[in-house]
Amino acid sequence: MHQxxxxxxxxxxxxxxxxxxxxxxxxxxxLLGPSGxxxxxxxKIVAGLIAATSGTVQINGRDVTEPHxxxxxxxxxxxxxxxxxxxxxxxxxxxxxxxxxxxxxxxxTALLGSVGLSGFERAYPGELSGGMQQRVALCRALIHEPKxxxxxxPFGALDELTxxxxxxxLLDIRGKTGATVMFVTHSISEAVYISDAVVVFSxxxxxxxxxxxxxxxxxxxxxxxxxxxxxALEHRAGRALGVTR
Amino acid sequence: MKPRxxxxxxxxxxxxxxxxxxxxxxxxxxxxxxxxLPGPLDILHASIANWSILLRETWPTFLESLLGFALAVxxxxxxxxxxxxSRILNLTLYPILIATQSVPKVAVAPIILVWFxxxxxxxxxxxxxxxxxxxVVDTAAxxxxxxxxxxxxxxxxRASRAQVFFKVQFPAALPFVFAGAxxxxxxxxxxxxxxxxxxxLNGLGNLLLTANSQLDxxxxxAALIWLSALGIVLFAAxxxxxxxxxxxxxxxxx
Numbered sequence: 001m002h003q004x005x006x007x008x009x010x011x012x013x014x015x016x017x018x019x020x021x022x023x024x025x026x027x028x029x030x031l032l033g034p035s036g037x038x039x040x041x042x043x044k045i046v047a048g049l050i051a052a053t054s055g056t057v058q059i060n061g062r063d064v065t066e067p068h069x070x071x072x073x074x075x076x077x078x079x080x081x082x083x084x085x086x087x088x089x090x091x092x093x094x095x096x097x098x099x100x101x102x103x104x105x106x107x108x109t110a111l112l113g114s115v116g117l118s119g120f121e122r123a124y125p126g127e128l129s130g131g132m133q134q135r136v137a138l139c140r141a142l143i144h145e146p147k148x149x150x151x152x153x154p155f156g157a158l159d160e161l162t163x164x165x166x167x168x169x170l171l172d173i174r175g176k177t178g179a180t181v182m183f184v185t186h187s188i189s190e191a192v193y194i195s196d197a198v199v200v201f202s203x204x205x206x207x208x209x210x211x212x213x214x215x216x217x218x219x220x221x222x223x224x225x226x227x228x229x230x231x232a233l234e235h236r237a238g239r240a241l242g243v244t245r
Numbered sequence: 246m247k248p249r250x251x252x253x254x255x256x257x258x259x260x261x262x263x264x265x266x267x268x269x270x271x272x273x274x275x276x277x278x279x280x281x282l283p284g285p286l287d288i289l290h291a292s293i294a295n296w297s298i299l300l301r302e303t304w305p306t307f308l309e310s311l312l313g314f315a316l317a318v319x320x321x322x323x324x325x326x327x328x329x330x331s332r333i334l335n336l337t338l339y340p341i342l343i344a345t346q347s348v349p350k351v352a353v354a355p356i357i358l359v360w361f362x363x364x365x366x367x368x369x370x371x372x373x374x375x376x377x378x379x380x381v382v383d384t385a386a387x388x389x390x391x392x393x394x395x396x397x398x399x400x401x402x403r404a405s406r407a408q409v410f411f412k413v414q415f416p417a418a419l420p421f422v423f424a425g426a427x428x429x430x431x432x433x434x435x436x437x438x439x440x441x442x443x444x445x446l447n448g449l450g451n452l453l454l455t456a457n458s459q460l461d462x463x464x465x466x467a468a469l470i471w472l473s474a475l476g477i478v479l480f481a482a483x484x485x486x487x488x489x490x491x492x493x494x495x496x497x498x499x
Contacts, residue, residue, distance in 0.1 A: 047401055066403070073401045079394035083416045083493050095412065096402040124493040 021199055021211060025147075028174055028181040030191035032237060033201030033209075039184045040076075040152050042206070046182060047073055047150050059148065069097055072146030072179075074154040078133035080125035080140075086112065087121040090139045097144060104143065111139040114176075115169055131162035135169070142177065149174075149181045155190070164222070167194050171220060188241070192216075192233045193225060200240040210240035283463040288470065291463035298452065299471050306448040307475055309365060309437035313372020314430050314479070320373075321380035321429075322422065326410075328381070329388030346378045350436060354443040368440035368448070375436035376429035380422070387421025388414055420494065423487040430483050434476045449475070 023029050031039045044050040046057050048067040057064040072093075080089045090108040094100040112121060115135040125133055134154060141149060151170075155163045171194060174181055185191050191198045192214055200210040214233055216224055224230055238244030265285045271277070272284035279287055292299065327334045328342075354371055361367035391414045399409045441450030449472050456464035488495055 049397060049401060067401045069402060071401065073398065075394055075397070077394050079392070079398055081395065081413070081416065083419070083491065092398075092412070093402050096399065096404045096408055126493060 021208065023180065023182065025180055026178050027196045028183060028194060030195035030198045031182065031184045031201060032188065032191040032198050032241070033186065033206060034203055034241065035186055037201045037204050038206040039186075039201050042201075043150055043152050043182060043184050047071055049073075069093075069144060070147045072141035072144065072149045074134075074137050074141045074149070074151040076153045076156055078125070078130070078137040080133055080136055082125050085122050085124060086117065086128070086136050089125065089136055090143050092140060093144045099144070108139065108143055111142055112136070114173065115139055129162075131158050131166065134158060134166065138166075138170070138173070142173065142179070145177070147180060149179045151181065151183045153184050153186065156185070156187075163190070168221070170194060171218075175219070188234050188237045188243075189225065192230060192237060193220060198233075198237055200237055210236065212236055212240075280460050280462050283466055287463040288466045291461075292467040292470070295464055295467065299449070299467060302447055302449050302452040302468070303471055303475060305365065305368075305445075306434070306437050306441065306450065306472070307479075309368035309440065309448065310372050310430070310433040310475070310479060312365075313369045313374075313436055314376045314426075314433035316369065316373045317376035317380050317429055317433070318426065321377050321425075322384050325381045325384030326388060326415075329385045330410075342378070342381060345374075350375050351439055351443075354439050357440070358444045363444055363446055368437045368445065371440040372433040372436035375439075376433040379428040379432065380425040383421045383425025383428075384418060387418030390421065391417045419491055423483065423491070426483050426487075427480060430479045431476050434472065434479060438472065 021029075031042065033039045041050065045052045046064065048057075048064045048071070051065070059068075059070075081092070084092065087105070087108050090112060091100055091104060094104040094108075109118075109121065112118060115138060117132060117135055117139075120128065120132070125136065128136070134157075137154070141151075155166045158166060167190060170181075170183075183191075183194060192212075195214050197214060198210075198212040199208055200212065201207075202209040212233060216227075216229060216233075235244055269284050269286065272282060277284075283291070324338070324342075328338055329335070350371060353374070354367075357370050357374075358367045361370055395413050395417065396409065399413050404412070437448070438450035438453075441448040442454060445451045449468050453465050453468040453472070456462070456468060
């Protein structure tokens, strides 16, 4: 996949200047940047939800001009439908794609089990905590077996402990599905912990401040966070963001 | 019964009881004429003595209100959907809707009677006219208030317009629809009574007028209380329907 010269020109404000990088299949790349730097805009352009002012996003050599069912999107908010039960929320993409069948229901049940939500299938979102809702949203993004998972600060609204749990869950799921993931975050440690590579965005107009290969071993666990390699990567990302020297 | 349920039942009863007691004391202590202001006991007595008449007259008023309300729902929701989804329809219809709403229904009632006669239809139409507006306004507001995140999700899956409407927009608007329906159903009763006041052969409004003209104030008050009861019953029916249609709202949902 290749992305270059994405340029969103909202209100004549250059949100993103020249951004260009390649993402290999099966990679998890974190887009790290300060709030309001345009990383969400960038992700939405990749998702085909917003048109870039100029430039192209290519996936498998084809330009992205509109949303594609091969994508799964997880938003900042869980965005669940309060009127649907947990399992019906997960199955929503299958209904839209007209592929809701017994196998889909089975897969939804299995996905919910894999994120620790067995027994909550018939609950309503209003009965769940924020972390549980975001796990349902993750299952919903995965139900149609997308090749590319686009995540926009999905754990930003969660407390620190839940957030760390969710990061491990994401690594686990990604190990099982082999999906390519693009993950937007403004947390340095989150970006380093979950990714194969970190793209550091500068302040608006966003350009790539640094591209950091993360070669920490898998499976990653909490101990990795305290290793010197991890700290060194955090420092490098911090320097790129201009928050550490 | 949980203590909280007991409280929610008890406090309104205490409030109503206190008012009735004060009313009774005032009427007896100052020797107020029954024609000017009958006491609660007089009204209760009139209610029991005339229960078959009251019940008979409740039926037409009930039908007028219910059918007028039902018609407002059946016509109002599609109009709201059209107005909310089409800029052209919105520009065309909304000013007309507001203009018709600002015409006093009491003033239109005599004309409606000329068109539809003294029977059920004229009251139904007036009840419809007053109930229509809140349903359209609230449903249209609900249609426009769909959370943008849900629309984006639907768009990311390339949902069709019909899918977006039936699976996202409309369910998301349901709380608004019911908010409008609750206002509309009580207004429908008022509309029916307006119609009966202007001209009718039966109904609680008609009974109230007749009793009043005969200086039978206890019966007039009894009719008034039955009218309120009818409004409360219809309102409660909408609340029950809301709970059946939106079970999630009861279970900690939004």
